[in-house]
Amino acid sequence: MKSVLLINTSSEPAARLMQERAGIQLSVITTPSYRRFYADDADVVVVESVEDLTQVRHAALEIRRRNPFAYVVSPSELSLQAGGYIRSYFGLPGAGYEVANAFSNKHVMKQRLAAAGLPVARFQQLSQFTDASEAARTLGWPVVVKPAIGGGSEDVFVLRDEAQVRDLATAELTAQLRESPYPMVAEEFVDIEAEFHCDAVVVGGEVHFAAVSRYFSPVLKSVGELVGSYTLPAGHPDAVAVAEQHAAAVKALGLSDGVTHLEVLKCSRGYLIGEVACRPGGGGIAEQLLHQYGVDIWMEFLATSLDDPVAGVQLEPEDHLIQYMLPRPPGTITHISTAEDLLQVPGVVYADVRATTGDSETGVVHSATFAGLVLVRADSEEQVQQRIAAVGTHYKIDVHTEEG
Secondary structure: OEEEEEEOOOOHHHHHHHHHOOOEEEEEEEOHHHHHHOOOOOEEEEOOOOOOHHHHHHHHHHHHOOOOOOEEEOOOHHHHHHHHHHHHHHOOOOOOHHHHHHHHOHHHHHHHHHHOOOOEOOEEEEOOOOHHHHHHHHHOOOEEEEEOOOOOOOOOEEEOOHHHHHHHOOOHHHHHHHOOOOOEEEEEOOOOOEEEEEEEEEEOOEEEEEEEEEEOOOHHHHOOOOEEEEEOOOOOHHHHHHHHHHHHHHHHHOOOOEEEEEEEEEEOOEEEEEEEEOOOOOOOHHHHHHHHHOOOHHHHHHHHHOOOOOOOOOOOOOOEEEEEEEOOOOEEEEEEOOHHHHOOOOOEEEEEEOOOOOOEEOOOOOOOOOOEEEEEEEOOHHHHHHHHHHHHHHOOEEEEOOOO
């Protein structure tokens, strides 16, 4: 029986799998919004925010009186810091705070990568939003501003000039970014030709498994529109280059055991490392990896977190598997295609429509906003584009907004 502390926010797969896992005495620290992920009788301590490390430490001390946990699992972007801190505080195995900080704090991450000689976009830490104008004098306009900690495209802004900085400095649109408990990071704007992600399992500091995929288009340009990616065969030139950068990044940031999600930008200067996290990628990446390679990335994440053996199976397919995240515009859904409809499209091997008629979505759309997932097989990159177009033609969603 292993005693485990799960520190989690939005990761439903981790919450479900940890409760299903045999041989575990589980305790949980989470926030009010995600208490629903756990059974009523589960050992759960709710804190206002897992980003407040003092709150998390007090909760962990309370839990240890009844469950002296020997392992800490921290699967969500916002719980990575807390997981590293608690491991370091109690002297437990796994990624300590220094490593967790390097994989979640974008400023520290880029410092470490640059110090190791790895290519990154030029960057600068900001103390407040209006510092973006000063940063742009060094980095040039436009400049990309984002929170130092956070996932996806949420609270990421491309600022074109000083006038836009002034306008957004008091706007509701940037309130969450400006009021976050983290510093901000400014980066030079890179004219991206292509964007890739590499998802991997690391054991003993070495890459045990790695898969490279290409996004349909750069993610920041795709927000509110079509987001997805397709796998590349291991010998593809882009896959080789991205996998090499991934291996170097893992060593530079000091990860011994875990899973990673790396993003790489291809531009006129070559391949630049965007960001890398020590958790599974979001969207449909887990399903993509399972169907294409037979690798259950969430099970591998738990295995590396709990010092259990990882799976040894690795397929090397030569075709492409597309993960197509079904667009979800804001408003109330009045009609949406069913999974059965989408399974009739040539090449589709999996369809999961999660949104239903009557669902309402308001607020800012970002890269994690989607209505469901479709996986599609293609024999060539040319056919990838044909398959994407076919799904787009068959997928229908109608929404009603206040504007009509």
